[in-house]
Amino acid sequence: MTAALAGLGALVLLASLVWDERRSGWSLWFFFAAAVWHAVTTGQVLGSSFEAAMLLVIGLVGVARGYAARPRWRTWVRYAYATALFFALLSLRFVGTTSGPLPWSLVVFHAGVLTLAYVSLTVAFLAAVAGWAQHRRLKSAPWRSLSAPPLVGLARLEGPYLRAGYVLYTVGVLTGMAWAWRLWGSPVAPDVKELATLVTWALFTLLLLEYRPGRVGGGRVLLWWAAYAALVFVFFVAPYWGGRHPV
Structure with a gap:
């Protein structure tokens, strides 16, 4: 379930990167849900690199969305989305891992x-x-x-x-x-x-x-x-x- 939610977020972010940078809002919800679900299933908040990576992706996309409506900033927004997408995919390797209490x-x-x-x-x-x-x-x-x-x-x-x-x-x-x-x-x-x-x-x-x-x-x-x-x-x-x- 965690990987599926993160994967859906990555797909939405990819679609935003390809077609319209302003349509990335749904990816934030998917990434947040993935982080919460991972914390619930492992019983440890921020005890895994996966959850930290999800918050990193959410923060990066959130900052970039503030510039998405400015035409001249489109290149920078795309840089930010591409970086966030890279981290989102890389974080899948850490699904299920935890440091313990x-x-x-x-x-x-x-x-x-x-x-x-x-x-x-x-x-x-x-x-x-x-x-x-x-x-x-x-x-x-x-x-x-x-x-x-x-x-x-x-x-x-x-x-x-x-x-x-x-x-x-x-x-x-x-x-x-x-x-x-x-x-x-x-x-x-x-x-x-x-x-x-x-x-x-x-x-x-x-x-x-x-x-x-x-x-x-x-x-x-x-x-x-x-x-x-x-x-x-x-x-x-x-x-x-x-x-x-x-x-």
């Missing part, structure tokens, strides 16, 4: 905060990539830029979401370290997910320190790709490596 404080202040961080940083990443593409378009074929999001608007989207995502990610890392100290006696261990999380945090720290409104150089975009690839690794790949981290 977790304290509510950890669920709310660690898993919940990190999920919000993933949403914010994904929005900022897509804005940064779209801004770089628009900058290149302005230099090579200015007439084509008239149908793409304005650089000023993309910068206004990237900056606030980067700052918010960084703060949320930092809170998530610190609460995770505090919980690890309480449970295992050490805040950090040679665990793949924990070490990758710290590397990811360091990369986003560099991005934040280097951030200047309107700066869209190739080096910054490469740093964005590295940081976001590390974020995806932490979220979807690192759990397969085992270690002490539950999910």
Whole structure:
């Protein structure tokens, strides 16, 4: 049932991506229902990467829908929908998995905060990539830029979401370290997910320190790709490596 609901959401999102970006509302309900059903059947809220991925998809599509009625933002909305669709399909691998009972404080202040961080940083990443593409378009074929999001608007989207995502990610890392100290006696261990999380945090720290409104150089975009690839690794790949981290 969980996979069926998530699959229906993915189909609706795909249809919205192909035909009309404004018709993605039903996908949100399907993804939400899939997350709730998974939590009910496993008996654990946010105890699985699947539920976190569903919330990530819902948040990303929800933000993108706010720009769907603006013609010039259509390209960025399609980027966001395609990214959400990728995560929705990838999350199906985690259906039925759970970390077991977790304290509510950890669920709310660690898993919940990190999920919000993933949403914010994904929005900022897509804005940064779209801004770089628009900058290149302005230099090579200015007439084509008239149908793409304005650089000023993309910068206004990237900056606030980067700052918010960084703060949320930092809170998530610190609460995770505090919980690890309480449970295992050490805040950090040679665990793949924990070490990758710290590397990811360091990369986003560099991005934040280097951030200047309107700066869209190739080096910054490469740093964005590295940081976001590390974020995806932490979220979807690192759990397969085992270690002490539950999910």
